[in-house]
Amino acid sequence: MNIREVIVVEGKDDTTAVQRAVGADTIETGGSAIDESVLRRIELAQARRGVIVLTDPDSPGERIRKRVSERVPGCKHAFLTKDEARSRRGIGVEHATDDAIRRALASVRDPEAAAGSETVMADGLEWSDLLDAGLIVHASSARRRERMGELLGIGYANGKQFFKRCRMFRITRTEFLAALEQVEREGR
Template sequence: MKEKNKIIVVEGMMDKIKINSFLKVPIIITNGSAVSEKTLNLIKKLSLNNEIIIFTDPDFQGKRIRKIISESLNNNCKHAFIKKELATKGKKIGVAEANIKDLKESLAKIYNIENNNKICLTWNDFINLKIYNDKKLRFKICDYLNIEKCNNKSFFKWVNLLSINKIQLKQIIIEVHNELNKNN
């Protein structure tokens, strides 16, 4: 089977210019929060033969746009995330504000978010992995996954949306602990 071409969806022209400065892939611009039906239809059509990667800003509007596009594709898309603190310059927050190194790292971690209510990690597994009472560890794992820092309930939902099972999460915890020990 032929590998699908990748197409990245971003919010604005500056995002496209920044990404195309180091990665030559087709990029669709949503023109900010006003995602038109025309743009959604184009993305849907392209998704039939291409892999769509949504890479929006780590702010409220970016999350809103991500949700609109993802739902219009019945979650038949992938996601890249950049942490807010890496995409902030002054008062501006966005993909275009991030440095190239951080953008490359973000685009190296692509997630397929499942919306089939599949449970990869049970609440008991979550408690037994000792993440529940360790906010610092939970936040470090969020950093590792390139998702926003969140509370236990949201973290648990993210892990299941990202289809991360108990064994995978244990491995991530080991890697995060090794990184923490290396920095101490």
């Protein structure tokens, strides 16, 4: 599997893991304190080939994803679950199996393609939908959001970020309800 876009990762071990799994070029951010020169390279890569952001499923990874997305509009996003990225040594892209990385890259979310989709519902998801689904202000809301994020392919996030991702990736009410039904069937 060869990837046309440049994949943004956090460090050299992530590059090694990605290149072991697929044919791809990467840009390493060097952690969450992204240097201005790295951001300029990401902008150039986006203009020339497109960019896929694949960061660790943790707080620093989310900060990097957010910073890159704010600076470089139109980036695609690939997500690994915490379970896919976990090993005895920690959580990160570098710990994911080749199959998990390929799955994440095959399930890339593109906010611009979602914006042009004819299947986008007219009314969109509302904050109250998350509340009604037990994804916020609920004893097991974090666990439910984690599973919903896996099913929807948008990764884990806190309530506010989960809501933003649902809207950014134009998650349809049908998609949302199907994932919620699965979560309910699993008894989460």
